[in-house]
Amino acid sequence: MKETFNSKIGAIAAAAGSAVGLGNVWRFPYILGEDGGGAFLLLYIICMLFIGVPVMISEFVVGRMSGKPVATAYSSLVGDKRWQLIGVGGTLVAFLILAFYTIVSGWTLYYCYLSLTGQLSGLDEPQIKEVFTQTAADPVTCIIWMIIVTTITAAIVARGVTAGIERVSKILMPILIILIVLIAIRAMTLDGGMEGIVFMLTPDFEKINSKAFFDALGQAFFSASIGMGCMTTYGSYISKQSNIAGTAIWVSMIDFFIAFMSALMIFPCVFAFGISPSEGPGLVFVSLPNVFNQMPMGQLFQTMFFFLLFIAALTSVISLLEVVVTFVMERFGLKRRAATVASAIAITIPGIICAFSSATFDFFDKITASVMMPLGAIFIVIYVVHLLGRDRVRGEFEAHGKKSKIFNVYFFLVKYIVPVAIALIFINGVIDWIM
Numbered sequence: 001m002k003e004t005f006n007s008k009i010g011a012i013a014a015a016a017g018s019a020v021g022l023g024n025v026w027r028f029p030y031i032l033g034e035d036g037g038g039a040f041l042l043l044y045i046i047c048m049l050f051i052g053v054p055v056m057i058s059e060f061v062v063g064r065m066s067g068k069p070v071a072t073a074y075s076s077l078v079g080d081k082r083w084q085l086i087g088v089g090g091t092l093v094a095f096l097i098l099a100f101y102t103i104v105s106g107w108t109l110y111y112c113y114l115s116l117t118g119q120l121s122g123l124d125e126p127q128i129k130e131v132f133t134q135t136a137a138d139p140v141t142c143i144i145w146m147i148i149v150t151t152i153t154a155a156i157v158a159r160g161v162t163a164g165i166e167r168v169s170k171i172l173m174p175i176l177i178i179l180i181v182l183i184a185i186r187a188m189t190l191d192g193g194m195e196g197i198v199f200m201l202t203p204d205f206e207k208i209n210s211k212a213f214f215d216a217l218g219q220a221f222f223s224a225s226i227g228m229g230c231m232t233t234y235g236s237y238i239s240k241q242s243n244i245a246g247t248a249i250w251v252s253m254i255d256f257f258i259a260f261m262s263a264l265m266i267f268p269c270v271f272a273f274g275i276s277p278s279e280g281p282g283l284v285f286v287s288l289p290n291v292f293n294q295m296p297m298g299q300l301f302q303t304m305f306f307f308l309l310f311i312a313a314l315t316s317v318i319s320l321l322e323v324v325v326t327f328v329m330e331r332f333g334l335k336r337r338a339a340t341v342a343s344a345i346a347i348t349i350p351g352i353i354c355a356f357s358s359a360t361f362d363f364f365d366k367i368t369a370s371v372m373m374p375l376g377a378i379f380i381v382i383y384v385v386h387l388l389g390r391d392r393v394r395g396e397f398e399a400h401g402k403k404s405k406i407f408n409v410y411f412f413l414v415k416y417i418v419p420v421a422i423a424l425i426f427i428n429g430v431i432d433w434i435m
């Protein structure tokens with residue numbers, strides 16, 4: 001029998017497990033900081049609401065209708081092999097994301113180890129920064145922890161996705177949320193912490209430009225795991241009794257909530273300790289240890305925080321590796337276990353390159369989120385609108401037996417708004433980026 005998630009909550013928890021990860025806690029705040037705060041937040045909400053949610057629904061539709069992972073989902077529904085290109089492209093994107101994502105996941109695990117052994121306790125702001133600079137600049141440390149992360153992920157993916165992921169996500173995700181809320185409260189009550197809140201909530205309209213829009217779109221795709229087939233694959237595990245539009249809306253809301261809370265936790269620290277908001281990929285690692293040093297039982301909270309962040313990252317890495325593994329299974333006719341081992345070994349190669357070259361790291365980060373995933377999304381919505389067509393899509397919306405109230409809104413968005421909006425943001429963004 002085909003694996004499906006056991007319950008509605010299970011489907012939401014697993015898809016949220018993929019969506020919630022470093023994208024929320026690590027990437028969102030650092031991009032928001034680079035793009036100047038409140039204006040970016042506004043653009044992000046617009047992108048998520050009008051583009052992200054409809055694209056996620058579309059992926060769930062294709063995944064559940066076909067019952068297949070992204071490698072063959074698109075081609076099997078219309079009997080045209082050319083649509084396997086979405087699967088090929090998606091696998092490539094997963095491959096490139098895994099390269100830097102496993103490195104950052106490795107950092108979280110390493111920071112968990114550092115705080116457990118007290119190596120972050122009692123340091124002042126410049127020393128904390130120095131720890132991160134040394135970590136990121138040392139390929140050996142990066143590679144060792146990346147290989148540990150990849151091995152753990154492979155061990156889980158080799159056993160099949162639904163059993164392990166569903167259980168882990170349901171228990172640990174709520175704990176992470178509680179912890180983030182606690183830390184955010186402590187951070188906001190720091191001297192000067194409120195300035196951080198003002199920074200992230202006050203939109204400076206001069207900072208709304210094509211670069212910020214481009215980044216916001218990319219961040220929405222990255223954070224929601226959409227535009228490359230990850231959610232198509234997860235859609236194939238959703239049972240017919242679930243309401244797919246509802247699932248997508250829940251997942252997006254949870255994803256947004258955690259990103260928002262992460263920013264609430266990080267920006268007060270950034271301002272209270274005089275860190276630059278445009279610090280870049282190190283932002284969470286250089287800002288948070290400062291607040292832990294000022295909390296009662298800070299070391300315990302710090303260890304727990306980095307551990308749970310690692311778990312959140314792990315459920316996302318699992319979903320990325322799952323895309324690569326199902327592709328290898330379908331393409332080369334391998335069993336899950338063999339395909340997992342082969343894929344895990346293959347992904348360490350671009351990972352090692354990223355460990356040595358931060359320029360490659362940044363390039364993979366940007367090209368996947370802002371370029372490849374928006375392009376993928378255009379193909380996905382065109383496919384849903386013009387190849388599946390209104391009636392089949394509506395059928396999938398209402399497969400659980402209830403009339404859908406939002407179907408018409410959804411279909412209007414994917415037919416007219418989503419492709420045009422992506423194209424506009426994309427073209428302006430690319431011109432801006434290259435110039």
Ligand code: TRP
Nearest residue numbers: 019021022023222223225230316
């Ligand atoms: N969305 C995850 C995060 O926010 C990362 C992730 C998982 C992802 N699967 C993906 C990103 C697929 C892009 C595509 O951390």
